[in-house]
Amino acid sequence: MKNQKRWVLWFFLSPVLLWLVLLIVLPQIDLLTMSFHVENDDGRMVWSFANYLTFFQEPIYWLTFVRTAVYSILVTFLTFIIALPIAFYITKVAAPKFQGFLMMLLLLPFWVSELVRVYGWMILLRESGVINHFLIKLGLLNKPVEMLYNDATMIMGLVYTSMLFMVIPIVSVLESLDNSLIEAAYDLGADMWSILVKIIIPHAIPGIVSGSIVVFMLTLGNYLTPNLMGGKNSLWFTEQIYNQFIASFNWNQGAAFGFLLLVLSSLVIWIGLKLTKQNLKKVVQ
Amino acid sequence: MQIDLAVKNVTKKFKDFIAVNNVSFEVPDGSFFSILGPSGCGKTTLLRMIAGLTEPTEGAIEIRGESMLGIAPNKRPVNLIFQHLALFPMMNVAENIAFGLRRRRENKTAIKTKVQKILERVDLAGFGQKKTDQLSGGQRQRVAIARCLVLEPTVLLLDEPLGALDLKLREQMKVELKKLQAKVGTTFVYITHDQSEALVMSDHVAVMNQGVYEQIDTPQNLYSNPKTPFVARFVGDNNSWCGRIRECQDDNAEIETDEGAVFRTKIRKPLPPGAAVDLFLRPEAMLIQPDASLSALNRFEVVVKDILFDGANSRLLAHPPNTDTELLIALPQNRQYDYIKKDDKIEIGWDAQSGVCFPHTHGKRKKSEKQEIA
Amino acid sequence: MIRTLPTSKTYNWCFKTYVILYFTFLFAPLLITCILAFNDSQFPSLPWKGFTVDWFTANLPERVGIFHDQINLDSIWVSFQVAFFVAILATTVGTLGAFLFEQEDFRFKQLLYFMMLAPLVIPGVILGISLLLFSNTLGLYFETRWNLDVELFRPGFWLVVLGQFSFIATLVTLVVAARLKKFDRTLEEAALNLGANRFEVIWHITLKFLSPAIIGAAAVAFLMSFENFNTTLFLVGHEATLPINLYLQVRDGSTPVINAISFLLIVGTSLLAMANLYFSKKEEE
Numbered sequence: 001m002k003n004q005k006r007w008v009l010w011f012f013l014s015p016v017l018l019w020l021v022l023l024i025v026l027p028q029i030d031l032l033t034m035s036f037h038v039e040n041d042d043g044r045m046v047w048s049f050a051n052y053l054t055f056f057q058e059p060i061y062w063l064t065f066v067r068t069a070v071y072s073i074l075v076t077f078l079t080f081i082i083a084l085p086i087a088f089y090i091t092k093v094a095a096p097k098f099q100g101f102l103m104m105l106l107l108l109p110f111w112v113s114e115l116v117r118v119y120g121w122m123i124l125l126r127e128s129g130v131i132n133h134f135l136i137k138l139g140l141l142n143k144p145v146e147m148l149y150n151d152a153t154m155i156m157g158l159v160y161t162s163m164l165f166m167v168i169p170i171v172s173v174l175e176s177l178d179n180s181l182i183e184a185a186y187d188l189g190a191d192m193w194s195i196l197v198k199i200i201i202p203h204a205i206p207g208i209v210s211g212s213i214v215v216f217m218l219t220l221g222n223y224l225t226p227n228l229m230g231g232k233n234s235l236w237f238t239e240q241i242y243n244q245f246i247a248s249f250n251w252n253q254g255a256a257f258g259f260l261l262l263v264l265s266s267l268v269i270w271i272g273l274k275l276t277k278q279n280l281k282k283v284v285q
Numbered sequence: 286m287q288i289d290l291a292v293k294n295v296t297k298k299f300k301d302f303i304a305v306n307n308v309s310f311e312v313p314d315g316s317f318f319s320i321l322g323p324s325g326c327g328k329t330t331l332l333r334m335i336a337g338l339t340e341p342t343e344g345a346i347e348i349r350g351e352s353m354l355g356i357a358p359n360k361r362p363v364n365l366i367f368q369h370l371a372l373f374p375m376m377n378v379a380e381n382i383a384f385g386l387r388r389r390r391e392n393k394t395a396i397k398t399k400v401q402k403i404l405e406r407v408d409l410a411g412f413g414q415k416k417t418d419q420l421s422g423g424q425r426q427r428v429a430i431a432r433c434l435v436l437e438p439t440v441l442l443l444d445e446p447l448g449a450l451d452l453k454l455r456e457q458m459k460v461e462l463k464k465l466q467a468k469v470g471t472t473f474v475y476i477t478h479d480q481s482e483a484l485v486m487s488d489h490v491a492v493m494n495q496g497v498y499e500q501i502d503t504p505q506n507l508y509s510n511p512k513t514p515f516v517a518r519f520v521g522d523n524n525s526w527c528g529r530i531r532e533c534q535d536d537n538a539e540i541e542t543d544e545g546a547v548f549r550t551k552i553r554k555p556l557p558p559g560a561a562v563d564l565f566l567r568p569e570a571m572l573i574q575p576d577a578s579l580s581a582l583n584r585f586e587v588v589v590k591d592i593l594f595d596g597a598n599s600r601l602l603a604h605p606p607n608t609d610t611e612l613l614i615a616l617p618q619n620r621q622y623d624y625i626k627k628d629d630k631i632e633i634g635w636d637a638q639s640g641v642c643f644p645h646t647h648g649k650r651k652k653s654e655k656q657e658i659a
Numbered sequence: 660m661i662r663t664l665p666t667s668k669t670y671n672w673c674f675k676t677y678v679i680l681y682f683t684f685l686f687a688p689l690l691i692t693c694i695l696a697f698n699d700s701q702f703p704s705l706p707w708k709g710f711t712v713d714w715f716t717a718n719l720p721e722r723v724g725i726f727h728d729q730i731n732l733d734s735i736w737v738s739f740q741v742a743f744f745v746a747i748l749a750t751t752v753g754t755l756g757a758f759l760f761e762q763e764d765f766r767f768k769q770l771l772y773f774m775m776l777a778p779l780v781i782p783g784v785i786l787g788i789s790l791l792l793f794s795n796t797l798g799l800y801f802e803t804r805w806n807l808d809v810e811l812f813r814p815g816f817w818l819v820v821l822g823q824f825s826f827i828a829t830l831v832t833l834v835v836a837a838r839l840k841k842f843d844r845t846l847e848e849a850a851l852n853l854g855a856n857r858f859e860v861i862w863h864i865t866l867k868f869l870s871p872a873i874i875g876a877a878a879v880a881f882l883m884s885f886e887n888f889n890t891t892l893f894l895v896g897h898e899a900t901l902p903i904n905l906y907l908q909v910r911d912g913s914t915p916v917i918n919a920i921s922f923l924l925i926v927g928t929s930l931l932a933m934a935n936l937y938f939s940k941k942e943e944e
Contacts, residue, residue: 009759009763009765011755012762013763015755015756016752016755016771019756020771020774023790027786028789030793031788031792031793082681085677085678086678089677089678093674109686111882111928112925113885113886113928114888115886115906116689116905119688119692119913119917120687120691120692123691130691130704133704133705160684186664214779220782221782221783221785223888224906227910228910238782241788242784242893246893251792251795262782266780337852358851358852359856363852364852365849365852368845369843371845371848373864375867385855388855
């Protein structure tokens, strides 16, 4: 019986180990070691901090890095502000018979490829786009305006792209919030604002945190939206990585950038978890 | 008589905690055997060891003389009815019952007839295609039993299967289970914390407490001749007094209670005068206002504190004057005692044969200590 | 405040307007994309020049509909194959992982669990480049050591499959584990007691119970793989997947063929999504 148990354990364990070691752990270690190597004059690889020095010495690199981080936090915050009322409406205000339908409506756009969604915005917003067409027809504009390729549009695109991952966790925590708590607070004389701050948000914290982590992560690592909707000056850090890898073919520099991005995402998530006194395991569930 | 199940000096330890401590018993073929004990007394652990879901730390379990040590649960000739029945929700009734037969690779037609037959036996003919969640509590119960009986186990284990039912259905199922066991003749080992279930259904009951057996006996003997204070308290309702021996002869003793009343009662083992004892007396052993002609009775006065009306099970809550010992006294509902009101003083009498007396054990001293302080 | 409490007219009106605006925001780009797929124009923009299905079926020198556009058809087929293998692999390993983390006990379980969660906090771009680096390192090693040229280690079909699998398996693990958590283990004991061995228990009881979650997870895995861009970008070889192929076309200018493809994607994924939703609803009942 003991032997059979061991056998069953290895049956489950070995594929999982193969997956995690070969596809996650070793590649990350390789990324780290690559980032500390440069090619010397003889064409051999030697240990060096040069890749990281380059990052700090070239303002374009670290400025992009900081911009990406700040914008990602901004996008996360905006997504939260927009998502909370929607999640609240669906779980608490809408008539129960519409809830399923609204949830389906909410989910549908996100089953469609991100590329298609970004493309949709492009044909809406560009100079020859649909919105310009209507604005001119209505006489509000004399000549078309380019609405694409600026920071505001890019941020809107990022918010749009990651919206679902904020709404769903908040919906699921709000579903577990007993309506009678809100009714009791109301009965005890609380106004809407204090109900929101004292009852709803404290209860929703786990959902908000897990939504924020996912949104932040996806925004930070996004390539498509900044690349297609952002302008020449709104470079995203993932684009820098892409340039190093594909355009300059400097893999060591790219590895250093990749590692920095990984550190940034882990750090911000860790701080977020600490500030809200949550842990990753709980948030995942 | 053949012994179907023998448990020999079985002990189970979980780290520092001893769940079952050196327990032994034998269950003869075709009997209905119950293990009765409060929750956490180790009875479920014992049952799981018999089924093979847990390995004993020490001791042996034999079924029809064959040792079960090291034999996997799926190879043992015992089946278990789980507390919440564990009917497979992904299968219909017939598939649930056929599950064990399929695992034995029996042929399809044989399985079909066996399932048909067992369904008739438990009065569920025609229910084969139903989903398990379409059944009532009692029907689910019978499916769980049929699922095990169809495998013709040597011993059927039942883990408080009536616990989840409501009161009415539970009463009904008690009778039904007993009838069913008599009909199929399989050995049943039934565990429960509900003494009434154990008393009504069983041929023999083992009372278990904190991992050890207190007494194994017929239900009648458990009730009328408890061997330990725990059994006296746990099986049926009981009143208790603390007191000291004044005089002792064979199995007759004269006792003075801590409140000063003097009673004659039988005693299990002779004790020297002055020894502290606990005296137990059933509510129905006390006669209200007994006839003066009955001379052999212990007699004393009580004040009625409250009348607890509960149909055939009605009681008086009373206490001897100037004490706070609470007594439960059976109040027969034959209208003879309708005149008794709250705060009335009445006389109570009881026969020396209906009391039972044990050397005093710790834990029940509180009442008299309180009095001493007072 | 909530549906069970009396609310003011203005409050209701404001909330409804907000929700309607939100859903407009959500669906506008998709609707426009779909509509313009049927516009009889060389460009995906207004004005409306009449209804046509040319962008699906035409095979003219100046208009090639999607059904005759070999490059796009090829990339769709590649994406299908990738998604198929990813779904199979991720579902298998993810299910084994769920069993491992829910039902087995072993040393370093916590550590392994956190390793399993890691792909959630590693941006997809990083997963892509680290796997690219690692496979390259392995490839070099095999070549210098044994003079072997292993196809698998070069960017291409199987590397894309592995890269997508590495994080999709985490999602499958979490989905299946959540369902497994709700599984009543006495059912397994009951089956064991009725004479089934461990393998039969898993096959007849546990997997039956898990099957809705596993099918759902496989569908999600398929879709995620089909749409993945970030990880794939770095691992793709000669055979471009659909998102990569569409990206290149969108970046370099657009034709209504992209709208036609988007239309098919939107319709296809919506059907799949609704089927999934329908089955999960049915399961709940």
